[in-house]
Amino acid sequence: MDTPWGDLFLFAEDEQRLVAMLGHLCQDAKARAAFLVDQNGRLIAASGDTTGLDTTALASLVAGGIAATGSLARLVGERAFSGLFHEGERSHLYITVLDEGLILVVSFDRSSSAGLVRFRVRRASEEIGQVFTEITGRVAGPRAELAQITDEDIENLLSN
Amino acid sequence: MSFINYAAREINCKLVYYGPGLGGKTTNLQQIYARIDPKSKGKLISLATRTERTLFFDFLPLDLGTVRGFKTRFHLYTVPGQVFYDASRKLILKGADGVVFVADSQVERMEANLESLENLEENLAEQGQNLDTLPHVMQYNKRDLPNVVSMTDLQAALNKRNAPWCEACATKGIGVFETLKASAKLVLTDLKKKVGG
Numbered sequence: 001m002d003t004p005w006g007d008l009f010l011f012a013e014d015e016q017r018l019v020a021m022l023g024h025l026c027q028d029a030k031a032r033a034a035f036l037v038d039q040n041g042r043l044i045a046a047s048g049d050t051t052g053l054d055t056t057a058l059a060s061l062v063a064g065g066i067a068a069t070g071s072l073a074r075l076v077g078e079r080a081f082s083g084l085f086h087e088g089e090r091s092h093l094y095i096t097v098l099d100e101g102l103i104l105v106v107s108f109d110r111s112s113s114a115g116l117v118r119f120r121v122r123r124a125s126e127e128i129g130q131v132f133t134e135i136t137g138r139v140a141g142p143r144a145e146l147a148q149i150t151d152e153d154i155e156n157l158l159s160n
Numbered sequence: 161m162s163f164i165n166y167a168a169r170e171i172n173c174k175l176v177y178y179g180p181g182l183g184g185k186t187t188n189l190q191q192i193y194a195r196i197d198p199k200s201k202g203k204l205i206s207l208a209t210r211t212e213r214t215l216f217f218d219f220l221p222l223d224l225g226t227v228r229g230f231k232t233r234f235h236l237y238t239v240p241g242q243v244f245y246d247a248s249r250k251l252i253l254k255g256a257d258g259v260v261f262v263a264d265s266q267v268e269r270m271e272a273n274l275e276s277l278e279n280l281e282e283n284l285a286e287q288g289q290n291l292d293t294l295p296h297v298m299q300y301n302k303r304d305l306p307n308v309v310s311m312t313d314l315q316a317a318l319n320k321r322n323a324p325w326c327e328a329c330a331t332k333g334i335g336v337f338e339t340l341k342a343s344a345k346l347v348l349t350d351l352k353k354k355v356g357g
Contacts, residue, residue: 007161007162007163007164007351007354007355008161008162008163008164009164009166009355010163010164010165010166010167011166011167012166012167014167015165015167015168016167038163038255039254039255040161040163040174040235040254040255041174041219041235042163042172042174042235044163044165054202054203056202056203056221057202057203057205057219057221060205060219060221060235061205061219064207064216064217064219064251064252067251067254068216068248068251071247071251145228145229145230146164146171146228146230146351146352146355147352148228149227149228149348149352151349153227153228154227154345154348154349154352155345156227157224157225157226157227157232157344157348158224158341158344158345
């Protein structure tokens with residue numbers, strides 16, 4: 001499962017669109033929160049109740065789990081396992097890899113069910129995937145701010 | 161594969177600590193975690209065996225500060241060094257913006273160093289990358305032990321590309337931050353070159 005994009009640039013309007021779609025998914029699936037994570041374990045967008053949740057750690061562990069599961073799938077002759085369901089006593093996670101190589105994570109509890117979450121995720125995946133393809137497919141707009149970074153800036157950053 | 165989030169004004173980079181088993185990769189992360197300001201670090205996650213050998217990876221997110229209004233966040237990963245965990249190493253290495261090769265300076269570990277470096281080059285090649293272009297730093301660890309190979313011989317054997325290098329004694333924290341700084345500098349300079357023109 002190679003990441004199908006190179007460096008990723010996310011602008012405010014991209015984030016707003018992704019967060020809005022994740023928000024709708026949470027609502028429709030009666031989920032607590034939904035996250036988009038890249039395959040390198042970086043959180044791209046989140047919506048819902050993330051109070052008290054270490055989303056950085058979550059993103060890294062989810063990506064690690066997906067990477068390991070993908071390798072497992074290939075060992076048994078599958079291209080991939082399309083979804084992962086982690087069932088706890090009170091909280092559950094449904095994790096799926098979108099065609100675009102993006103990982104969608106939905107956290108839910110007793111107010112929802114695995115069936116409903118899976119159904120809603122399937123419907124939302126396409127739309128999220130399309131938006132993400134637009135984001136990764138476009139020429140990465142204003143880079144001027146990054147071009148202004150000097151060697152001195154980097155030195156100063158690291159001297160602290 | 162850097163991730164630049166203009167919405168959150170964040171630059172996210174992935175740095176992977178690679179090297180032979182028991183070379184000190186996890187110790188590097190533990191020392192950074194122990195010494196860095198709590199505000200600048202996240203949780204240190206170690207997926208290890210019962211005997212504390214790295215099974216899958218260690219992970220430490222760090223905020224290095226702000227540059228031109230962008231928060232620079234580094235995600236540090238270690239790979240499992242033991243030879244038979246190659247599948248895991250390949251997974252962790254994917255998308256790395258930079259690599260720290262932690263070599264064990266002891267004479268009896270030279271073969272393991274060479275084997276691990278070769279393995280790194282093979283795994284990078286599979287991903288269409290190589291050490292000629294990927295930012296990397298060599299760390300010669302365990303310099304405090306009596307049976308170490310000379311720096312000249314280590315450099316000749318392991319650092320053919322003349323990458324920046326540091327001597328270290330990771331258990332005492334010596335050389336750990338120098339290595340991190342050198343790698344972060346290379347990664348950010350490379351990023352600036354790639355995306356900033």
